[in-house]
Amino acid sequence: MAQVLEFKLPDLGEGLTEAEIVRWLVEVGDVVAIDQPVVEVETAKAMVEVPCPYGGVVTARFGEEGTELPVGAPLLTVAVGAPEGLETSGPVTPGPSGARNGSAPSGSPSPSSSSGSSATESSGGSGNVLVGYGTGAPAARRRRIRPDRLDRTPTLSGALTVEAPVSEALVSEAPGVPVPEASSTAAPGSVAPVSDGPVPVVSPLVRRLARQHDIDLRRLTGSGPDGLILRADVDCAIRQAEETEAAKTRTVRAAAAPTGAAPASASPAASAAPAAERIPLRGVRGAVADKLSRSRTEIPDATCWVDADATELMAVRAAMNAATGPSAGPKVSVLALLARICTAALARFPELNSTVDTEAREIVRLPGVHLGFAAQTERGLVVPVVRDAHTRNAESIGAEIARLTELARTGKLSPAQLTGGTFTLNNYGVFGVDGSTPIINHPEAAMLGVGRIMPKPWVHQGELAVRQVVQLSLTFDHRVCDGGTAGGFLRYVADCVEQPAVLLRTL
Secondary structure (H helix, E strand, C coil), X not given: CCEEEEEECCCCCCCCCEEEEEEECCCCCCEECCCEEEEEEECCCCEEEEEECCCEEEEEECCCCCCEXXXXXXXXXXXXXXXXXXXXXXXXXXXXXXXXXXXXXXXXXXXXXXXXXXXXXXXXXXXXXXXXXXCCCXXXXXXXXXXXXXXXXXXXXXXXXXXXXXXXXXXXXXCCCCCCCCCCCCCCCCECCCCCCCCCCCCHHHHHHHHHCCCCHHHECCCCHHHCCCHHHHHHHHHHHHHHHHHHHHHHHHHHCCCCCCHHHCCHXXXXXXXXXXXXXXXXXXXXXXXXXXXXXXXXXXXXXXXXXXXXXXXXXXHHHHCCHXXXXXXXXXXXXXXXXXXHHHHHCHHHCEEEECCCCEEEECCCCCEEECEEECCEEECCEECCHHHCCHHHHHHHHHHHHHHHHCCCCCHHHHCCCCEEEEEHHHHCCCCCCCCCCCCCCEEEEECCCEEEEEEECCEEEEEEEEEEEEEEECCCCCHHHHHHHHHHHHHHHHCHHHHHHHC
């Protein structure tokens, strides 16, 4: 007989605890192959397609597009294998749970053809839950469904998560057999009697959100599997509390109004006061907020800055890009030259290419430079990482920056391309500002900020002249070095900007 397997949102790595459904790639009743992408989700790091480790017929989906699910929450259920006693060539008709009778397309494997392939398929799938990641252990065996829960049918919104076996669902549509009605589901955020037992909450973010809004989780009925309380339940409870409070306020105002006042005398502006807009901190914005807050809390940072004459650097760049013949190559950006200067400076001052192990109370100096650069996208601020930047020249760094920037604009950066940086370069001059005191990208030890390059009066060779001037600022972790080291690093960077020939010593 057919076996219904539940596919849960896998651990996407990098400490991610939840993801938002962006787009479903399959519908209920579709036939999916092993490792076929079934949903596109957005995490705090990137947007990824999640493949299903099972092959069969999709019988249910849990969560609409835009729903945020914690890791381990059900995504969909798949019926694996053909039901017993039914013809596989019959017409395709929808069942009570959204499944369809009939056979898979001719190109899909049959149970007989797959029996000799591997034991993994017969026991649940390939073991891969995300392209490029894979599982760390064999897939856990699905527990047996209790008989008292076979009448509960999953909904597309994810309110209930138990699916009856496909064979029973198919038989219930046979002529003359009545179809049982689905039991009522719990509305998200509905109030339940207070229980003294453990609160069914998995995500720490859900607990924190409830704590911030004084929501008693013991009084909520979860809409997730086995009564699991999801973020949607807490959001619904928050809205209900706000509506209740607003209703009380209106009642008090109405009671305090003069009894003889006419309704028309009330001010339209006072009766229709605009409410404050609340924007959830989630996805990329939420991840940035958490990381910056942690940086400000844990890192005792300090900032130093200096103005530098970038006229010679701009002239060198123009000469590079104007070269023709055998010496010609791709255009080199100012950011690529500054990145190359940073790698040379970190070689002289390795204290700034480090991190602090707070538990061991040790400073960890890192052997290689993985240079992050801040990039503003429609989804928010992201920091792609150029791997092994210390082994690259300006041309190679520029090409990698261009590639990663394009991936960031299209939202196709993987979590691995957004993590593991050891030093960050922040070019906020593109926003038309001169200076800033950037926040260190935790757990790194320093960040170099670059303002706009613009004509300013400058004393050059003893005379006042108009030069291309830029402001450089370095924010550093005072635990890894003193001001002398940070000042030396920044002064070396400024010297390379003012006299690019200094870099020739390190080539």
